[in-house]
Amino acid sequence: MTASTASWIELVRFELAYQLRRKVTWFFFAIFLIPLLGQTNGQMFAAQGGQILFDAPIVLAQSAAWMTLIGALIIAAVAGDAATRDVRLRMEALMHASPISRAAYLGGRFLGAFLVMALLLAAVPLASLVFPHLYPDFAAELAGPATSAAYFQTYFLIVLPNVFVSTALLFAIATLVRHTMGAYIGALLVAGGTLFTSQFLAKTLGQWKLATFLDPAGVTALHLMAETWSPLDVNTRLIGAEPSLLWNRALWLALALAALAFTYARFRFGASEETRRLRQSGADATKEYDEVRKPPALPDVPRDFSPTARVRQTIAVFRDSLRELVTGWTWLLVPGLILLIFTAPEMLGHLGVPFVPTTDRVLGVLRGPVNDIRILIVLLAGELVWRNRDANMQALADTAPVPDGVRFFGKLLGLWFVTIAMHGLLMVAGVLIQISRGFYDFEPVVYLQILFGLELMEALVFGMLALSIHVIVNQKHVGHLIALLVVFAMNGLAAQLGVEHPLLVYGADPGWRYSPISGFDPFLGPVLWFELYWAAWTLLLAIVAGLFWVRGFNTAFRERVRIARRRITGRIAGITAATFAAILLIGGFIFYNTNVLNTYRSSIAVAERRAEYERRYKHYEGVSQPHVTATSLEVELYPRQRQASVRGVSALSNRTTQPIGVIHVATSDRVDTSELVFDRTARVAHQDDDLGYRIYELDPALAPGDSLRMSWTVRYAPRGFAARGIDSYVVGNGSFIPMHEWMPHIGYLSSAELTDAGERTRHGLPERPFIASLSDLQARRDTTGKDRIDLKVIVGTAADQIAVAPGALRSTWSRDNRRYFEYATNASVGPGYAIFSADYALRKGRAGNVAIEVLHHPEHDLNVERMILSMQASLEQYERRFGVYPYDVLRMIEYPSSGGTLHSAAGNIWYQELFSLFDAAGDERRIDVPFAVVAHEVAHQFQPQIARVEGSGLLSETFAWYAALGVIEQEQGVDHLQRFLGMMRLAYDEPRSRAGIPLLRASDWFESYRKGPLAMYALQEYVGRENVDLAWRRLIEQHRSGEPPFATSLDLYRELQFVTPEPLRDLLADLLERNTFWDLQTREISARTSGDRRWHVTLDVSARKTVVDEQGNENEVPMDDLIEIGVYAEAQQGEERGAPLHLQMHRVRSGEQRITIEVSEKPAMAGIDPRHLLIDVKPDDNVRAAKR
């Protein structure tokens, strides 16, 4: 063994032993175990939920990848220490003077740190291995036939490479910048890089391949596998065979090695800052004393220890802190901000449509970074607390006659100043984002209220917390870890432990939302109370920190306690008592609100209530009940008081053939239901106000065909505020009441049942499909919530507001300084309607006999014209295609909410305010998404009555998009339509398993909103739109009444089969009945001219067709389909493709084949299925340029 190997081994051994002996290492590890066990626990919960096993290889790997990112924090502490220990302990010269080579020194330190982490993070796969044995009621079926290969691969392909990469990068940075802070910055870079690639690059930009390659932790590659593998594969397939993952690992191992090599090349022994500076400035440059001259006498200067002096001293400490903060690491924020400005436009949008960058939108995007500032606050607080000690200056500084409070407060001020500056920078970033998008209405008040109000306040309190934690913990790395846990893990950890009440989870509050319509209403008060509450706690912690402030060399815990005890003066005790009293007072007030005025329930209690409701009343589900046929409501809204009352009368009729003697009524827990009476004798046989279930015995029973009236009153008067989910039904401006959430319902509500499979198991409920099977005949006839009613509504509201309800406005009047609006429907509506009241602007239009209205926030007028045009065009076209629009009004209503979704029912379409911000003109793809979305929503008004079973998505959302495509084509042209379809097809680029259910059972977003409409469009191109429309029209006509049987996808299929000619029936089955994929490819195009302006185009194409079942079994089927073949002329400027010279169906078989076409113009491109009507595995090889 050579000497150098020996010294290597010794260095590695020393490092390993040193790190393993350090208490801090194990403390970190202990803390790391908390999220690790949480993660493993979550894995088990997920396994309870359904098909994915607890120990599926991909699940193990994914958990491990995320856990190694959390582990990066520990790596930062260990690698940072290994890299900078000698600098810190001023042992540098000593180490460097010993005859160790650079390679041995760096390599030994690095390998030691790496081995420690490799050892500790072996706990990640081990946790999953051991966990089930710790859990007594762990059901065996949740785990699969766990193979050791899965665990090995998790460790050797995920954990070990990630640990190596993180350790190498963090070690390299810390070594080069000679500061442990470098390691933390490195950890942030690794975590940030992972989030950037996996979330932004992959999910937002759709660059999955690139993201998979670049992702430092391999998260994207694993996500891609999890999404694209069939359910069968997910539980059994190993991750090791995936080239994309291996390439990713190779890239990062190479980068890590490169970082180490770079560090080796740049690292010089003794290159300490001191010696470097000395070298630059020359050694002791002071002149020799002038021995003869008497040294100047020291002046006797006045000294001051008055309160004024204390203030000056505080300012001095503050300025000294700024020297640390402003010249230090804070600048790292700037590149982050620049990145933010560049990525923000991508995040400021939906469906690829940019939003108008209003200040509250931009602040929404900035919310992530606002949170990230806290990481910086934690790190900077650590540097501040350790500033003098890190410089070994504490002996000089701590003997100065300055009270500890001056130092603490001065540093706090410094931290606060920087925090404020960071928020200022964020505001600058926000304004820059707005300017870059040509938006100049900066709304400084909104910046002030949100960024410099709520969020700054929180950040300042957090700064005090971080500083206090660092003081109390008195170990920099542990302080970092604990403070960061508060930032990131507090909520999750508390929830894992079953602690949910926001009074018990540091920094928790019931949440808030800003809306240009409703402002902060009704969230501001509660949030401020919580803010105050946590500020008081933080103050208490700061007082403790002041008592335990380390001055001088008293670092032993015993000594600190002794000193702390001595520091308690009467004044301190008084302040502490006052703070404690404030906590009790504020906390008590909050508790009074959340638990006395309101009922507080933990999420387990909420789920248990739903389970109990099902256990107690499920057996009533089939009991015959009367149907609601008409409802009239008198609604009184008091927006300023946040109160409302509704008096309702409903007509119930017995449509069965048996008399109904018992009526079941479900009441809402969001309002007080009272005065529920029938117009005949009804005895209360059961009243459960807790779960909201009443049973009335009628006397006499309601005879078949007979009807009765039920009247009731509900009152809404929120008392104080709730612990979470503060509701915003009635607010100062922008009230929105979905009536079914308030009204009493007839019969058992199956919608109240728990749906999550895991939750059902935990609450001992029998299995229940998420949605009833298509073959469930009983579910197909279920009339719950499907009653068609005539509705009359009178709403009274504040004098300056307009109230809206379904139907046309029949009259309006004023009384007692309030305005009243009377609405009535001219045709029956379903139960899903809502009441609105706000200071609306009203725009009117007309389409035939139908009045068109848009009620919107006055400032949100960007899309109103577009919306009216779309409503008009849609109404006119749909009436031709699908039948008569039943109502005399079609209305869109805006309401405050942070989302951008729309809902369409009973002649009203209500939309969340974000929809108003869709900036169609700024869409570079030239797609008018808002126009299309409105057409979609109008189509919902035409859809049939749909049974609540599988495939309902096909009849609602697929129908709405299919219908809207026609409006887009008519109003905006074929090219626009093609661009729009192209946007829809983007969904195919997202990673997704090919295993799937046929469209006839469509239920998820992809099937209903994308695959379905594209299939319907293909069908339209094959069999003609009139025919497809005919099928829909017939379906709608048959299922309009609100009486069972309700429409199912099978009914649609029957109608479609009827209109589809025999030769295309197989295609219809491929589109709807089977989960079929085509693989169409053009291999070569050649074109030659015979001179007489005739061109012969020869296409060599290949084709195959695969049917994939739900489990992912792929089955190639013989193909003999009509497929469109297109030949295109030279593209003009700005076109992707030239004019079609030929576009016709040709019969294409499985395998290779040649197709010859004659055209009359020079062809440039040609291909098979050029318009991508069919679902192609690889759509980009369909069309090629012609060779000649």
Next chain:
Amino acid sequence: MELRIRDVTKTYANGVQALRGVSLTVPTGMYGLLGPNGAGKSTLMRILATLQEPDAGNIHLGEVDVLHQKDEVRRTLGYLPQEFGVHANVTAETLLEHFAILKGITQRAARRESVEALLRRVNLWDVRRRKLGGYSGGMRQRFGVAVALLGNPRLMIVDEPTAGLDPAERVRFLNLLSELGESSVVILSTHIVEDVAELCTRMAIIDRGTILLETEPLRAIDEMKGYIWRRVISKDELPAIAQEHRVISTKLLSGRTVVHVHADTSPGAGFDLVEPDLEDVYFSIVGSDPDARRAERTGK
């Protein structure tokens, strides 16, 4: 003013007994605390400088209770630690101004004057605008002196100050101290006998946490007169001599070994009576230097 230390005891968490019932009375003037490395000097200095808590005992500076009125003490305290650092990216002037404010010199003009006088005094005025990271060890030490002298302290504690200084700097620094000693209590802790010999009017010798001698250097030397014998020997003669006599120090001189022996009468041929110096006092109290001690052991 007088500093009274009574029965101060300090045991560290790892079991090391740094101070075992130390009692001293330190009058105005220069006071030397002499002891080998690890004797407990720095611990005592830190306790006096309010940076560490003793387990027991009490300390008073005039009327002020040092352990319980720390802020009072700090107002009159100048402390130059044995080893310290400074912020590397700050200029000497800026940092000294900062310390001046912390020491209560909050008036701008007074502070300026004070800072300038001190920087001139420690000969750093010309480099006052330079970052402290670029200072040599000696310059940094002088900067520490300037910090310690801020606000004309009544109690000056200097812990091993001359260790990093070159001979000229050392002389200048000691002059500075003695000047201060005219009106203040100055405690100089050191393991270098000359420092004490040259400057201090009173001194104490401490070893293993115990005060072994509290005296005036001149008197101590006087008391040794007639007891110290010197002889030049070759190295291998040492064990024999150590066995017979009380060797208090050995020193190399041009390749030969010079031994000092403590004896009432002439220890024998070749021994000459010498004028004792403080070193002889020190070694006879602390129990001879390591070489001599080793010789003693092997002799037994």
